[in-house]
Amino acid sequence: MTADERWVFINGEYKRKEEAVVSVFDHGFLYGDGIFEGIRVYDGNIFRLKEHIERLYDSAKSILLHLPYTREEMEDLVCEAVRKNGLRDAYIRLVVSRGPGDLGLDPSKCKSPNVIIIVDQVRLFAREMYEKGISVITVPTRRNIPDALDPKIKSLNYLNNILVRIEANKAGVAEALMLGMNGYVAEGSGDNVFIVKRGVLYTPPCYIGALEGVTRNAIMELAEKLGYVVKEQPFTRHDVYVADEVFLTGTAAEVIPVVEVDGRSIGTGVPGVIAKQLMEEFAKVVKVDGIHAYGGHQAQVR
Ligand code: PMP
Numbered sequence: 001m002t003a004d005e006r007w008v009f010i011n012g013e014y015k016r017k018e019e020a021v022v023s024v025f026d027h028g029f030l031y032g033d034g035i036f037e038g039i040r041v042y043d044g045n046i047f048r049l050k051e052h053i054e055r056l057y058d059s060a061k062s063i064l065l066h067l068p069y070t071r072e073e074m075e076d077l078v079c080e081a082v083r084k085n086g087l088r089d090a091y092i093r094l095v096v097s098r099g100p101g102d103l104g105l106d107p108s109k110c111k112s113p114n115v116i117i118i119v120d121q122v123r124l125f126a127r128e129m130y131e132k133g134i135s136v137i138t139v140p141t142r143r144n145i146p147d148a149l150d151p152k153i154k155s156l157n158y159l160n161n162i163l164v165r166i167e168a169n170k171a172g173v174a175e176a177l178m179l180g181m182n183g184y185v186a187e188g189s190g191d192n193v194f195i196v197k198r199g200v201l202y203t204p205p206c207y208i209g210a211l212e213g214v215t216r217n218a219i220m221e222l223a224e225k226l227g228y229v230v231k232e233q234p235f236t237r238h239d240v241y242v243a244d245e246v247f248l249t250g251t252a253a254e255v256i257p258v259v260e261v262d263g264r265s266i267g268t269g270v271p272g273v274i275a276k277q278l279m280e281e282f283a284k285v286v287k288v289d290g291i292h293a294y295g296g297h298q299a300q301v302r
Pocket of ligand 1: 038161187188189191192213214215216250
């Protein structure tokens with residue numbers, strides 16, 4: 001099946017890519033009113049599907065968006081969409097928008113949400129970037145602060161992140177870090193950040209302005225299992241510059257080492273040993289930790 005022949009789930013039906021369309025009156029389109037998840041499939045295993053579904057339902061609750069399926073039904077629909085597309089390695093985009101309304105802001109005019117499941121492929125960074133590490137910058141655009149729009153809500157409102165991506169593009173780097181509350185480092189445009197100092201891992205607490213990443217949580221658990229101390233603690237740009245290692249985590253990014261930040265080389269200027277160890281361990285768990293779309297094993301490794 002070619003990319004053009006993919007089946008898209010849209011409100012209970014499967015449509016070909018070009019026929020999978022929603023109304024221009026959808027408040028997801030008009031106002032970014034909706035939520036989403038990005039989920040990966042590794043050799044048929046949908047990595048941490050339950051955690052993604054939980055985050056989706058938490059986001060929905062927070063924005064008072066009623067989902068027409070139970071969590072279990074949603075899990076089944078995601079598995080079915082993967083099977084329908086016959087892919088074993090894929091990226092799933094699960095989108096729920098407020099649905100069509102009128103031109104006003106009022107979401108009570110939107111009578112039923114649009115539920116969309118796209119199964120496709122994604123490559124965020126080139127393969128050699130995982131081997132050599134990437135350069136990043138910090139940008140002037142700040143992360144939304146939690147008392148404005150909580151970044152824990154994975155909403156369709158990504159303009160903040162898109163501005164960061166534009167700044168990264170203009171600077172000719174692969175990714176950029178945003179600062180959050182009080183100028184502490186928050187996260188990347190589409191990934192969480194970790195630093196390592198004297199063998200201890202640090203990642204910003206979500207209240208600084210970060211999504212509670214599924215990959216972030218998985219890496220924290222993996223690192224602890226390997227015997228490392230992991231701390232959710234605010235840190236500054238200075239702490240990043242003088243870290244022994246820096247790496248980013250995300251569903252699309254997976255685990256990627258950072259070797260330069262704002263022109264300062266990190267550690268010895270090559271991917272760190274702990275980052276590399278976590279990349280290796282991560283590559284193992286993604287195939288077993290989750291729900292298998294094609295049946296078979298459904299191991300929870302935790
Ligand atoms: N932060 C942001 C802003 C993101 O968009 C993502 C990607 N979903 C992440 C962090 C990483 O989260 P996850 O590991 O759940 O993909």
